[in-house]
Amino acid sequence: MREKIALALLFAAAVALPLIMRALDLPGGTGVATSILCLAFAASSLNLILGHGGMISFGHAAYYGIGAYTVGILWEHFRQQEPIFGLIPGTDQLLITLPAAMLTAGLAAAVIGALSLRTSGVQFIMITLAFAQMLFFLFVGLKAYGGDDGMTIRRRNAVPGLDLRDVDQLYWLVLGLLCAWLFLQWRIVGSRFGRVLEGIRQNERRMRAIGISPYPYKLAAFVIAGMGAGAAGALMANYMRFVSPDIMSWQKSGEIMVVVILGGIGTLLGPVLGAIALQGLEFFLGGITEHWAIILGPILVLVVLFGRGGIMALIRRLLGVRHG
Amino acid sequence: MVEPILKVSGLVKRFGGLTATDNLSLDVRPGEIHALIGPNGAGKSTLIGQLVGEITPDAGSVMFLGHDVTRASVPARVKLGLGRSFQIVQLLDEETALANVALAVQAHAGHSFRFWRRADADERLLAPARALLDQVDFPPARRAARVADMSAGERKVLELAMVLAGGPRLLLLDEPMAGLGAGESIRMTDTLRALKGGPAMLLVEHDMEAVFALADRITVLVYGRAIATGTAEEIRANPAVQEAYLAEEGA
Numbered sequence: 001m002r003e004k005i006a007l008a009l010l011f012a013a014a015v016a017l018p019l020i021m022r023a024l025d026l027p028g029g030t031g032v033a034t035s036i037l038c039l040a041f042a043a044s045s046l047n048l049i050l051g052h053g054g055m056i057s058f059g060h061a062a063y064y065g066i067g068a069y070t071v072g073i074l075w076e077h078f079r080q081q082e083p084i085f086g087l088i089p090g091t092d093q094l095l096i097t098l099p100a101a102m103l104t105a106g107l108a109a110a111v112i113g114a115l116s117l118r119t120s121g122v123q124f125i126m127i128t129l130a131f132a133q134m135l136f137f138l139f140v141g142l143k144a145y146g147g148d149d150g151m152t153i154r155r156r157n158a159v160p161g162l163d164l165r166d167v168d169q170l171y172w173l174v175l176g177l178l179c180a181w182l183f184l185q186w187r188i189v190g191s192r193f194g195r196v197l198e199g200i201r202q203n204e205r206r207m208r209a210i211g212i213s214p215y216p217y218k219l220a221a222f223v224i225a226g227m228g229a230g231a232a233g234a235l236m237a238n239y240m241r242f243v244s245p246d247i248m249s250w251q252k253s254g255e256i257m258v259v260v261i262l263g264g265i266g267t268l269l270g271p272v273l274g275a276i277a278l279q280g281l282e283f284f285l286g287g288i289t290e291h292w293a294i295i296l297g298p299i300l301v302l303v304v305l306f307g308r309g310g311i312m313a314l315i316r317r318l319l320g321v322r323h324g
Numbered sequence: 325m326v327e328p329i330l331k332v333s334g335l336v337k338r339f340g341g342l343t344a345t346d347n348l349s350l351d352v353r354p355g356e357i358h359a360l361i362g363p364n365g366a367g368k369s370t371l372i373g374q375l376v377g378e379i380t381p382d383a384g385s386v387m388f389l390g391h392d393v394t395r396a397s398v399p400a401r402v403k404l405g406l407g408r409s410f411q412i413v414q415l416l417d418e419e420t421a422l423a424n425v426a427l428a429v430q431a432h433a434g435h436s437f438r439f440w441r442r443a444d445a446d447e448r449l450l451a452p453a454r455a456l457l458d459q460v461d462f463p464p465a466r467r468a469a470r471v472a473d474m475s476a477g478e479r480k481v482l483e484l485a486m487v488l489a490g491g492p493r494l495l496l497l498d499e500p501m502a503g504l505g506a507g508e509s510i511r512m513t514d515t516l517r518a519l520k521g522g523p524a525m526l527l528v529e530h531d532m533e534a535v536f537a538l539a540d541r542i543t544v545l546v547y548g549r550a551i552a553t554g555t556a557e558e559i560r561a562n563p564a565v566q567e568a569y570l571a572e573e574g575a
Contacts, residue, residue: 192430192438192446199416199427206414209376210431210486211402220437 002319007269014175018168031239034171036279038236041178043259043271044185045228050257051266052189053221054201058125059112059132060256063226065139065248066108067101067233072243073145074100075153094157094164094238101234102227108135109226113219132253139245150244157238164238174235178272181228186268188224197221262303264312273311327390328353329494329524330375335384337370337548344370345381346548352494357516357525359535362545363568368528369411371545372498375526376408377401389493407492407523411499413479415471415486421478422467425453425485432490456485460515477508484515494524501531513537544568 013020021029042064049055074097077083077090084090091097112131119127140148156164164170188194199207200214207214237243246252255278263274281299285292303310328351337345344367352358362368373379375386377398385394393401402408416424426449430436433449443449457467460481471479480500487495500516501509513534516525520538529535535542536556543553546568552559559565 187442188439190442190444191440192436192443194439195423195427195430195443196436198419202416202418203414205410206416206486207431208398209402209408209410209414210428210489211399212431212436213397213399217436 006315006319010269011179015172018171030167030171032279032283034167034174034239035236036275037171037174037178037272038232038239039256039259039279040272040275041174041181041232041235042229043256043263043275044178044182045225045232046256047260047266047271048185048188048197048228049218049221049225050260051270052194052201053197053218055117055218055222056125057116057128057222057225058250058257059128059130059253060225060229061248061250061252062112062132062135063105063109063229064233064236064252064256065135065243065245066105067230068237068243068247069139069145069233070101070104070230071097071157071234071237072151072153075155075157076145076151079154092155092157094159094234097157098231098234101230103230105230105233106223106227109223110219113222113226117215117218117222129250129253132248133250136245136248136250139248146244148245150242150246153237153241153243156241170239174239177231177235181231182268182272185228189268193217193220258300262300262310264310267309267312270310270312273315277311326353329389330526331387332375333385333387335371335374335386336382337367337374337379338382344548345374345384348384348545348548348550350543350550350553352524352526354524355521356540357520357527357538359527359529359539359542360545361529361532361535361542365547366545367548368545369498370548372408372496372528375496376406402490402492405491405493406496407487407490407494408496409480409483409487409498409500411502411528413476413483415479415483417472418470420468420470421457421462421474421482421485422450422453424471424482425456425489426450428486428489429453429456452489453485456488457482459488460485461511476503477505480504480508480512481515484512488519488523492523494526495519497525497527497529499528499530501529501534509534 017033018030021027042060046057046060049057073084074090075092078092079090112128116124116127116131139145145151156170159173162169162173164173196207196212196217200217204214233247236247259274259278260271262277263272264270281296282292285295307314330352332348332350335345335348336343348371360368370379374381377393377396380395385392388401388404388406391404393404416427423444429449429452430443462481462485466474466478471482474482480503484500500512504512509531516538527535527539539556541553541555542559543550544559544565551568552562552565554562
């Protein structure tokens with residue numbers, strides 16, 4: 001019950017955030033919150049495979065970046081009125097770019113996952129990282145789309161009935177899509193598929209002994225997670241109106257993973273809280289010293305060593321909730 | 325003669341210079357409990373690994389229910405009706421007893437590419453899971469306990485319930501008595517005896533009392549070779565066996 005009240009309060013605060021920011025005369029606040037939600041979205045998608053499936057993918061920013069580049073590239077071809085490869089016309093419609101971003105990221109995850117999931121342990125970590133680096137350098141080399149410098153998306157995507165140039169409306173759209181994703185993930189985790197995924201994380205040998213080949217289930221989860229990251233990247237590109245290879249750098253992959261661990265691995269809301277905490281810490285420590293990373297690093301190490309379960313575990317202890 | 329459920333012919337497995345399985349042949353008939361005994365290092369674990377599909381043999385064949393499964397994967401063999409327990413129990417430590425068995429039931433109820441309906445309240449999984457826990461006499465009061473909080477004996481019994489999900493035709497039981505106290509061993513023996521007539525069993529066990537109480541036939545493995553197969557009396561009387569194995573045990 002306490003948990004439900006806390007959840008309702010959190011949701012109400014999230015919905016009211018743009019109004020609060022305006023009342024506090026913090027016009028930049030809603031934008032920062034939008035970027036935090038995008039990061040939370042990406043981290044949440046990683047959580048599906050990392051927290052529930054035990055797959056330590058160290059290249060999740062690749063799918064985030066592919067989602068963002070899908071929006072950017074479609075915009076670029078829309079602007080120039082020149083179809084991609086003379087076949088696919090560009091567009092600025094989010095109802096097309098968002099599914100396209102998810103599809104492209106999902107396809108990339110299918111190919112990379114199909115190869116990477118043949119390995120496990122440290123090899124898996126390294127091979128997912130290697131694939132992400134390959135994509136990073138591919139986009140660095142793609143001069144047509146800005147190469148190293150990235151590309152500007154002069155105008156946010158259009159959505160019928162909404163005006164995304166209004167930061168508040170963009171924020172609410174991102175919030176709504178994140179909630180939809182979290183609901184979907186909650187259903188997946190509780191389903192038969194989710195049970196199998198949990199089983200694979202806990203004991204693959206046991207799963208084989210009851211007749212389940214882990215590979216197809218892991219691959220399906222990997223693709224779903226890639227699609228989620230693609231959606232997050234598409235939204236991030238719309239918020240920033242800019243895409244560069246930095247969005248798929250290994251540092252970004254690390255940041256997404258840190259958010260999951262900080263917030264609480266394998267929990268539904270952990271990645272959201274983790275994203276808020278990480279960005280909040282960066283902002284707060286950044287106000288104290290420009291060498292904020294020196295303080296942030298040890299904090300993360302302490303969380304990993306002593307705060308098992310991250311922020312979610314801490315909140316549960318405070319609320320007196322044991323499981324759930 | 326009845327067609328055996330499991331037929332192992334001329335199985336060979338070498339690890340470098342060591343021949344862990346040496347031209348081994350063996351069969352398990354429908355409904356029988358076939359015990360596999362042998363001193364440490366006889367190659368029992370390597371043999372089980374090859375029967376289950378975790379180790380690929382260098383030569384020979386494994387026929388299960390008329391299918392050649394010599395190179396089949398573990399899940400493929402399990403789908404055909406092979407159930408196995410582990411020497412060191414393999415369970416989902418963070419889950420409850422009921423959830424563990426429910427997942428085993430689910431695994432045998434078709435594919436699990438179902439993404440929407442909640443599985444943890446699905447009676448189609450929970451009802452058979454409870455029936456399996458009843459069958460192995462798992463105490464109802466402990467069914468909501470997590471595996472991490474269970475005793476060694478409870479884990480062994482729970483694993484047996486998971487193995488029985490899906491109605492296997494052959495059980496490969498790798499030391500089901502290992503780590504059990506005297507009372508627990510007796511109860512496990514009773515549970516296995518109660519299963520008799522259902523699935524055939526290949527029982528690897530060091531506990532001779534249990535072996536002689538349960539087994540219809542016994543195969544003695546020494547240095548990767550089956551030196552004798554027969555009833556308990558025949559094995560007890562076999563001089564080669566006495567020399568190689570029973571004498572060493574001080575029996």
